[in-house]
Structures are given as C-alpha cells and as structure tokens.
Amino acid sequence: DGGITQSPKYLFRKEGQNVTLSCEQNLNHDAMYWYRQDPGQGLRLIYYSQIVNDFQKGDIAEGYSVSREKKESFPLTVTSAQKNPTAFYLCASSTRQGMNTEAFFGQGTRLTVV
Amino acid sequence: DQQVKQNSPSLSVQEGRISILNCDYTNSMFDYFLWYKKYPAEGPTFLISISSIKDKNEDGRFTVFLNKSAKHLSLHIVPSQPGDSAVYFCAARVYGQNFVFGPGTRLSVLP
Numbered sequence: 044d045g046g047i048t049q050s051p052k053y054l055f056r057k058e059g060q061n062v063t064l065s066c067e068q069n070l071n072h073d074a075m076y077w078y079r080q081d082p083g084q085g086l087r088l089i090y091y092s093q094i095v096n097d098f099q100k101g102d103i104a105e106g107y108s109v110s111r112e113k114k115e116s117f118p119l120t121v122t123s124a125q126k127n128p129t130a131f132y133l134c135a136s137s138t139r140q141g142m143n144t145e146a147f148f149g150q151g152t153r154l155t156v157v
Numbered sequence: 158d159q160q161v162k163q164n165s166p167s168l169s170v171q172e173g174r175i176s177i178l179n180c181d182y183t184n185s186m187f188d189y190f191l192w193y194k195k196y197p198a199e200g201p202t203f204l205i206s207i208s209s210i211k212d213k214n215e216d217g218r219f220t221v222f223l224n225k226s227a228k229h230l231s232l233h234i235v236p237s238q239p240g241d242s243a244v245y246f247c248a249a250r251v252y253g254q255n256f257v258f259g260p261g262t263r264l265s266v267l268p
Contacts, residue, residue, distance in 0.1 A: 088255060
C-alpha cells in the first residue's frame with residue numbers, strides 16, 4: 044500500500060525545546076514538501092526538496108530545519124527559534140516538479156507548545 | 158500578496174443541490190490547477206485537476222471549470238452530499254515550480 048506517513052499524530056513540546064516531525068513516503072516520489080496550516084488559513088510552504096541531499100526554503104522557513112538524506116524521508120525540525128510553533132504540520136510528496144501530477148499528503152502532525 | 162484567492166470562507170448548501178466553490182488567481186503563468194478536500198485533523202486529499210489547455214474537467218459528481226481570461230476557476234459538486242462537508246482548497250502551479258494554495262472554503266452540506 045503506497046502512501047505517505049507522518050508521525051506522531053499529536054506532539055507536545057515545552058518552550059525552548061527542539062522537536063522533529065517524521066515524514067516517510069513509499070511512492071518513489073522525488074519531491075517532498077512541508078506545509079504549515081493555522082486556523083482559518085491556507086497551507087504555507089516551509090521547506091521543499093526536489094531531490095536527495097538538496098532542499099530549499101519556502102515562504103516561512105525561519106525557525107525550521109530539514110534534511111533529505113534518503114529519497115523516502117524528509118524530517119522537519121521545529122527549533123526553539125520558531126516564535127509560534129503551535130500549528131498543524133503537513134508533509135506532501137509528488138513526482139518531479141515539472142510533471143502535471145498532484146501532491147499526496149500525509150495525515151498531519153498537530154504540534155502544541157506547552 | 159495572495160496569488161490564489163478563495164473569497165468565500167464558508168458556504169452552506171442543501172443536500173442534493175449544487176455546490177459551487179470559487180477560486181481566483183493573479184499569476185497568469187499558472188498552468189495547472191487542483192482542488193483538494195480536507196477533513197479536520199487530516200491531510201488534504203486530491204479531488205480533481207485541470208490543465209490550462211482545457212476549460213472543463215469532469216470526474217463523477219465533481220466538475221472543475223477554468224476561465225483563463227478571468228483568471229477564475231470553480232468546482233461544482235452535483236448532487237451535494239453530507240459527506241462532502243469539508244474544507245476545500247484550490248491550488249495552482251507554474252510548470253516546474255511549487256504548488257500555491259488558497260486559504261480554503263468550508264462547505265457545509267445540510268441534510
């Protein structure tokens with residue numbers, strides 16, 4: 044069963060701590076993305092990666108970091124520098140950016156800072 | 158500066174009737190458009206897409222219309238069902254670039 048898996052579904056973090064959100068896909072997709080959704084807002088792009096060992100900042104990258112050491116995996120670290128980390132985080136993947144196909148999303152991780 | 162706009166935050170429709178969700182965009186370079194459906198606390202799921210070379214694409218109860226001159230697209234759901242109640246996101250992309258999402262429209266289908 045091909046798909047994209049995010050874990051954990053719910054995550055609590057104390058202020059000042061870094062936390063890493065997991066994203067794994069077995070769709071053999073080259074491109075992977077991290078989005079953030081806040082109440083009443085759309086999806087804002089944090090980081091994206093088109094190929095292994097390469098990634099680019101999106102619109103709201105400050106306070107976040109990523110790595111892409113394997114094609115299947117694109118973890119997101121929310122650092123203590125992120126001012127408002129409480130949000131719903133979505134990971135997605137797609138075939139190469141030049142192709143007209145959709146992005147597939149994981150089920151999301153809700154991060155709450157306590 | 159929002160490149161993809163969904164000016165109606167919410168929409169209520171009676172079961173069995175047509176739901177029309179609208180989306181406007183500003184970037185004339187967009188050449189591929191998509192609609193996603195999202196339930197609370199879940200990831201968006203892909204519904205339907207349309208290439209800029211077409212003006213209509215249909216898939217079952219869902220039809221997307223594209224008006225390039227007006228930079229406008231719409232999603233029609235006929236007939237609407239209670240299970241269609243969700244947030245709908247419009248998205249667009251320029252060839253070789255990232256998806257840009259609108260803010261979403263919450264559809265409520267009333268029984």
